[in-house]
Amino acid sequence: MAAQTGPNFDTSILFDAIIIGAGPAGLSAALALCRMKRPAVVFSDGEFRNAKAHLAHTILSRDDQPASEIRKIGREQIERYGTTRFVERRVCKARKDGNDFEVEDDQGEKWRAKKIVLAMGVRDAFPDLEGYADCWGQSIYQCLFCDGLERADRPAAMLGFDSPMSLHFIGIMSHIGCPIVTILSNGPLKPLDEATAEALKVAEASGAKVDERRIRKLVHHEDEQGIDVVFEDGDSFRIGFLQHTPPTHVVAPNLAEDLGVEKLPDGRGGTLLKTSQPFGETNLEGVFVTGDAGVVMKHFANAMALGVAAGAGVSFQLGKEEERELAKNLVETNIRLAYGQTNQCDVTSLFQPVRGFSVSLREAL
Numbered sequence: 001m002a003a004q005t006g007p008n009f010d011t012s013i014l015f016d017a018i019i020i021g022a023g024p025a026g027l028s029a030a031l032a033l034c035r036m037k038r039p040a041v042v043f044s045d046g047e048f049r050n051a052k053a054h055l056a057h058t059i060l061s062r063d064d065q066p067a068s069e070i071r072k073i074g075r076e077q078i079e080r081y082g083t084t085r086f087v088e089r090r091v092c093k094a095r096k097d098g099n100d101f102e103v104e105d106d107q108g109e110k111w112r113a114k115k116i117v118l119a120m121g122v123r124d125a126f127p128d129l130e131g132y133a134d135c136w137g138q139s140i141y142q143c144l145f146c147d148g149l150e151r152a153d154r155p156a157a158m159l160g161f162d163s164p165m166s167l168h169f170i171g172i173m174s175h176i177g178c179p180i181v182t183i184l185s186n187g188p189l190k191p192l193d194e195a196t197a198e199a200l201k202v203a204e205a206s207g208a209k210v211d212e213r214r215i216r217k218l219v220h221h222e223d224e225q226g227i228d229v230v231f232e233d234g235d236s237f238r239i240g241f242l243q244h245t246p247p248t249h250v251v252a253p254n255l256a257e258d259l260g261v262e263k264l265p266d267g268r269g270g271t272l273l274k275t276s277q278p279f280g281e282t283n284l285e286g287v288f289v290t291g292d293a294g295v296v297m298k299h300f301a302n303a304m305a306l307g308v309a310a311g312a313g314v315s316f317q318l319g320k321e322e323e324r325e326l327a328k329n330l331v332e333t334n335i336r337l338a339y340g341q342t343n344q345c346d347v348t349s350l351f352q353p354v355r356g357f358s359v360s361l362r363e364a365l
């Protein structure tokens with residue numbers, strides 16, 4: 001197990017937030033909370049969605065950098081504040097505990113906090129195709145904003161043609177310069193609906209070729225930066241990259257289920273956790289979802305922005321609760337004072353707005 005860093009909090013402490021995930025979403029939520037002096041504990045089991053990619057793109061000021069490096073810098077900056085503890089362990093269970101939350105890690109230790117942020121990301125569900133996993137992130141690209149441009153001088157292909165969106169990807173591949181674009185259907189290509197059939201016609205008219213041969217395997221070539229598509233008939237051809245966006249599913253769905261967070265289909269054969277904007281709040285007070293797990297547009301920079309929003313949501317909810325508590329204490333003090341002096345209390349005065357607090361006394365009581 002990797003060393004744990006950060007202030008040496010004991011596990012009995014009630015943190016302001018438990019953050020499950022130390023990708024761009026979880027780290028950004030943690031950073032926002034550092035700036036609010038809100039103690040947080042961040043869990044990571046070290047498995048990141050983009051682990052197989054060499055370099056990350058379309059991240060302002062960090063374009064063409066390894067994602068691991070960006071996370072490392074982020075974590076160092078968070079640690080400087082001294083209010084966040086990082087724990088390199090998998091969270092196995094999560095539950096509501098009165099007004100608070102409790103999680104249990106894979107060492108059996110329990111951690112408590114007032115709020116919980118689910119930033120576990122998603123996993124891509126690979127098709128059953130030999131060599132696919134080896135090529136993933138290296139020469140199979142799920143997002144053309146992330147990868148593709150560097151190999152746009154070579155022929156490229158797309159696996160399947162699932163929806164009208166596929167036409168959009170074909171258009172991008174041609175637009176960035178791929179000289180030949182092939183649709184590999186791995187068997188007879190049968191569009192799922194009329195809109196997809198129309199889109200396929202447009203793709204072919206724009207010059208995309210359809211190859212319906214069954215694929216035996218995919219072979220990644222690190223040195224030549226490409227991928228061989230080997231067909232069952234023994235023939236093969238080399239391309240610079242294969243575009244394919246498989247469905248994605250939320251990581252550790254049991255945690256969301258334990259807590260009772262609603263899921264929903266993402267419209268692409270995968271799942272998402274249901275959130276509301278701007279903070280990533282869920283159907284349960286105090287539970288936030290951020291990053292890939294709660295959004296269709298899955299990008300590093302988007303995960304960072306959503307992470308900050310979740311951190312702000314945690315801070316906002318905690319602030320409201322603390323104001324309410326203060327207002328309540330003020331009422332109680334006023335009652336004691338009023339009653340002590342007159343032996344009677346004018347209850348109506350207690351429902352006047354309290355200066356300096358954004359909650360009314362009626363709300364506080």
Ligand SMILES: Cc1cc2nc3c(=O)[nH]c(=O)nc-3n(C[C@H](O)[C@H](O)[C@H](O)COP(=O)(O)OP(=O)(O)OC[C@H]3O[C@@H](n4cnc5c(N)ncnc54)[C@H](O)[C@@H]3O)c2cc1C
Nearest residue numbers: 021022023025045046049056057091121146291292299300
């Ligand atoms: C191959 C590939 C290349 C990509 N390239 C780019 C790119 O170039 N540019 C770009 O903008 N986007 C890119 N993306 C998308 C980008 O990686 C994601 O959008 C981003 O990583 C999402 O961040 P996240 O914090 O939501 O999840 P992740 O980065 O996946 O982090 C998830 C975190 O949750 C933790 N976790 C999960 N379950 C548990 C548990 N039970 N207990 C403890 N910890 C847990 C993990 O350990 C990890 O710390 C790429 C994606 C892929 C697949």
